[in-house]
């Protein structure tokens with residue numbers, strides 16, 4: 001069922017034509033997850049740019065080529081371009097030891113091996129006088145091609161030196177002599193006035209120029225759909241100067257006189273990710289919570305009912321994210337509570353809705369808000385009656401062998417996990433992880449990463465213990481997964 005739904009959704013949800021640098025980074029990293037090394041993509045990027053320069057040479061003749069390279073992977077594309085071109089001058093804006101990535105370093109090493117043959121020249125330009133010397137050389141030429149492989153999707157904020165000076169001076173040269181043609185690789189560096197941008201895979205939201213060519217570099221469609229470690233790397237990073245509570249506060253609302261384990265598992269999973277986790281439940285559950293790290297709110301009665309709505313709405317205000325539904329029980333009391341609570345809480349409150357809460361929602365009147373995440377299994381999903389012709393704004397995680405994560409604008413598939421995870425409690429852990437992530441990240445990313453982490457924890461356990469692991473083992477493995485890929 002899940003794969004069938006996935007196929008339907010990929011047809012219904014319009015493919016994005018423009019993507020943000022963050023989305024591109026996720027795709028690049030997920031290419032690696034699928035086994036496509038970044039260096040291969042870099043190779044293809046270099047070939048695309050050199051082909052385009054060859055076209056330009058037909059028009060301009062055999063003019064000198066200067067490739068300005070930064071120390072990130074955009075610079076790496078510049079090194080690969082240089083090798084494909086053969087004859088050119090490479091200007092590394094920084095020191096060799098500061099080249100940041102493996103792929104860029106490898107490509108730089110190859111270039112160094114080629115320099116003795118005289119076609120490729122490398123110049124290190126770290127200091128202003130070295131940079132100005134090269135820019136003056138370009139200024140005195142009648143014709144030249146300049147390749148901007150300085151900064152790409154990794155660019156953040158205002159241009160720092162030496163990039164600022166190079167861009168400013170190149171713009172000046174260009175204004176005086178239009179026979180100096182500037183080609184930007186992937187993204188224009190700052191406000192560089194390039195003649196053309198060759199961008200890879202898809203247009204980026206930060207591309208300003210209209211004269212832009214989009215080139216495929218061997219990224220398969222699947223890299224946009226699969227959940228992989230690229231998603232994990234995109235999660236917000238912990239600020240080293242942050243204070244208690246600033247890395248997420250989660251409130252789990254669940255449990256009943258019959259089910260006490262579910263909200264505790266969700267809470268313990270969330271605790272691996274968020275600073276503060278509390279559980280609001282009935283007295284029978286609260287008295288079983290012995291973990292000193294969990295804060296508790298005791299509610300009257302055997303089930304969380306309508307009488308708790310006002311109190312819990314008030315408590316919710318103190319939390320970034322609410323996890324709702326684990327072990328609530330399905331009856332008139334919980335039905336009244338869930339519907340009233342979701343209607344009454346602040347409209348922008350983040351809520352992860354699981355298990356019994358999914359079963360008691362009155363979908364006829366329900367508003368699928370953007371800040372809701374649902375985590376149904378197949379039967380719960382059917383019960384929700386999602387209209388596939390008018391997809392909801394809420395994010396939905398359909399759990400299964402393959403988890404399908406989707407909303408109005410996005411769909412992804414997660415493949416981690418194994419049949420050892422059919423044990424009770426893994427669903428509670430999943431929504432606890434999602435809640436912990438959602439406290440500090442966007443809904444869709446949190447849902448995708450939650451599925452990946454939960455499944456990967458199970459996959460690590462399968463290797464260690466075979467199928468003989470428990471929900472508590474999964475919770476203990478969450479930090480290992482995060483450490484591997486975070």
Ligand SMILES: NC(=O)C1=CN([C@@H]2O[C@H](COP(=O)(O)OP(=O)(O)OC[C@H]3O[C@@H](n4cnc5c(N)ncnc54)[C@H](O)[C@@H]3O)[C@@H](O)[C@H]2O)[C@@H](O)CC1
Pocket residue numbers: 028029038041042045070071072073074075076077100101150151152153154155156157158159160161163185186187200217
């Ligand atoms: N990641 C991949 O798989 C691929 C990436 N590719 C290329 O790699 C690029 C992205 O590479 P990176 O993520 O390494 O990023 P960049 O090469 O764009 O550079 C990032 C570095 O520049 C510095 N920087 C950022 N903002 C700055 C500013 N305002 N002023 C001065 N310095 C600044 C930072 O130190 C950062 O490490 C893409 O645009 C594309 O050209 C291609 O090789 C295709 C494959």
Ligand SMILES: [K+]
Pocket residue numbers: 074148149150151152184185186187188189
């Ligand atoms: K660039």
